[in-house]
Amino acid sequence: MERINYQHLYYFWTVSKQGSISAACEILHLAQPTISAQLAVFEQSVGAKLIRKEGRKLVLTDTGRAVFHYADEIFTLGREMTHMLKGRTSERGLRLNIGISDALPKLIAYRLIAPLLKIAEPAQIQCLEDKTERLLTEIGLHNIDMMLSDVPATPASGARVFNHFLGESAVAIFAAPELAKRYQQDFPRCLNGAPFLLPTTNTALRRSLDQWFDTQQISPVIQAEVEDSALLKTFGAAGAGLFFSPHTVASEIQRQYGTQMLGPAAGVSERFYAITAQRRMKHPLVSAILENAQHGLFDLLNKPKV
Template identity: 85%
Template sequence: MRSRNTGLPMDRINYQHLFYFWMVAKHGSITAACDRLHLAQPTISGQLAVFEQAVGSKLFRKEGRKLVLTETGRAVFHYADEIFALGREMTHMLKGRTTERGMRLNIGVSDAMPKLIAYRLIAPILQWTEPTQIQCVEDKTERLLTEIGLHSIDMMLADVPATPASGMRVFNHFLGETKVALFAAPALAARYRQDFPRCLNGAPFLLPTHNTALRRSLDQWFDSRQISPVIQAEVEDSALLKTFGAAGVGLFFSSQAVAGEIQRQYGTEMLGLADGVLERFYAITAQRRLKHPLVSAILAHAQQGLFGLLDRPDGSRSLS
């Protein structure tokens, strides 16, 4: 596919050919791409050859039975990745802006995220002047990051930022931080209120599981104060942990920012603060520059002092 006048590669890309190339590169072989696209192998092979001719350079080389991208192939794949990611964003945006139902926002909530905090973050957009549809899904952080990469959700709320090790191209937006307090049902609170926190040695505790940022901070807090807790249960879901706590099973920690709601909703009392322990919260999105108005509204509300925040931690950042 060369210009008849110059013999040079055409300036206008055939995006169908680019898509076939991208699928082969992404899935590692023509056979795998054919399975995904439900096309015959000669179709993909032929279109790939035409695309290489138009580009004017080989995009793959064979290493044994495997196809490996050439230097030009890696460069083209990088651009193709950007192009089709933008296409998915556009499709997702258009689906989310239906004229009858208004704007739609799909939010993922990490299972380690305190639900009262998640509600407080989402609540402002429930009063949005335009019609909106909000969908919230709760899942493991790793699975939600995958959903962001697939543009199945617009934003994820989490208690830890995404790291490069996740392998996903996402962006962290710092929302705020809050101190951590200790709560208990009234009978337990009366027993452990005096001489806090030394009285906590040997007390029954309900703790988050080891895979959470809060648990790691609490373990350090116990060690630094030479407190040996009796762990009654380790509970991953923050709402279930509070339900156990309300039943008097053990003492439990949660965000000071929602202390009033915890005491009213669960009938518990606050004993004191775990000095030096902080919970930090992040919104994670697929875009550095936020385009969804509802996502922008959530971040703006949080960053205006939702938690009565301390200074931002070193290295954290808010992107707009």
Template identity: 65%
Template sequence: MERLNYQHLYYFWTVAKEGGISRACETLHLAQPTVSAQLAVFEQAVGEKLLRKNGRRLELTDMGRVVFRYADEIFSLGRELTNTLKGRAGGRAPRLLVGIADALPKLIAYRLLEPVLNLPEPVQMVCHEDKAERLLAEISLHGMDLVLSDTPATPSGGSRVFTHLLGECGVAVFGVAALAQRYAPHFPRSLNGAPFLLPTPNTALRRSLDQWFDSAGLCPNVLAEIEDSALVKTFGAAGVGLFVAPTAVEEEIRQRYGAEIVGRVEGVRERFYAVTVQRKLKHPAVEAILEQARAGLALLDGME
């Protein structure tokens, strides 16, 4: 692809934003065959499929997500230029594109991103949640400034991808008061047959928990496997079952979800990483996050 056709990019961006060609045609005031043909030309120029059908809707492919985020940035700059030329106020805060692994606890993600909120110059954060492997693939293609994950990047991510350990903490089993009263005595032996909500097997925490269960000879009653950490806590707050969460945010879990510690899981640690690419290291917000870790102030240290 020697030269980017911005008109075709705009058609693609509109279709992706509207979720389908028909709605995009209404926005663009163009006929459906025209938009479909231009999309096909653009995908041919890119050399990859950017959209695929999912029922009646179109959804982005992995490459489509990368192109869409660049397009979003490009047309955001275009709107800013238009406003400036029209004499409107408008200093534009720099953007920080953050990918957050869906297995990463949301309370932890907030803690890790908190330094950005304290910068002297404002930064506009744009946060996207997805599976860690997809986010790490996107950052290697420069679709992200930073990925927060519970797993480090693998060597396949490319030599220009860097993993930074931001902090670590222990984990504990939580449950609403009735469950805590029932299963806290004789912990961890009491977990045999206990109703449990576990993260899915593709997460680092689940793999560590499975090893702990095996080594301790425990066999809980797994009622559900849930990838999203916030959804696990929501189910747990309803009293469905016990769940595991980082001890660094145990006070927030008590306050927000009404859950109590049943017991601490000895020997299991959760680690939290920032993944960057070489050309993005100069971003002031990324530097603020990494600097806090380098200074020994990682938000999770010493909080147990």
């Protein structure tokens, strides 16, 4: 495809946004056969199927979703250019779509994103929480600009993406006040047989914690395994068990959840990464997140040895 027919792209974009050709007809003031024919021509020029029928519904293919994302950006920028030419300021400002791995501590995610809320230029930030594998797919389809994760992407993921190390934090143990009173003497030996809330076995932190338990000769009583980090802390705040979290946000955890820090899990740390489809950061908001992390956001900032 040497040159895009933007009229055809606009028809495709309108149909995708409206969810049906008949709804798009009312906006475009065109007959249904006309739009159907133009969509067929556009798919032929692209060389891929963009929309398929599922019953009475129109569903975008993977390629269609990627094309729609680009079209959305193109026509949004077109509206902004029109506003600028008319002397109107942009209502949208910069936009950033961020994927957040469900295993990533939400207080860490907030610390990374918070500086964007204070910048002078208006910014529109959209956060999507999901499993790492699905977010990597979204990056490949350009549906998100970056993702924040506790593990780097590997070649096995199948996505052509780049890892940007943000930093790492030591890990500490927290508990609700009543539960914390039982485990303050002879730490960490007193934790043998203690009730614990642990991340699920498919997380990097859980693998490190299992090794730490073995090294310390501690046999935990696992009350629950919780994948979502915020839900795990909610259980912990209710006194269901002891839990682990990054030391760098200890004060926020104690204040927000009403818990107490018992002590560090010596030798255990969590690492944090930004994952993008580009090696060089062109998006100013992504660059701001990376720069913020590199200026002392975490208590340990030595890059991991490869």
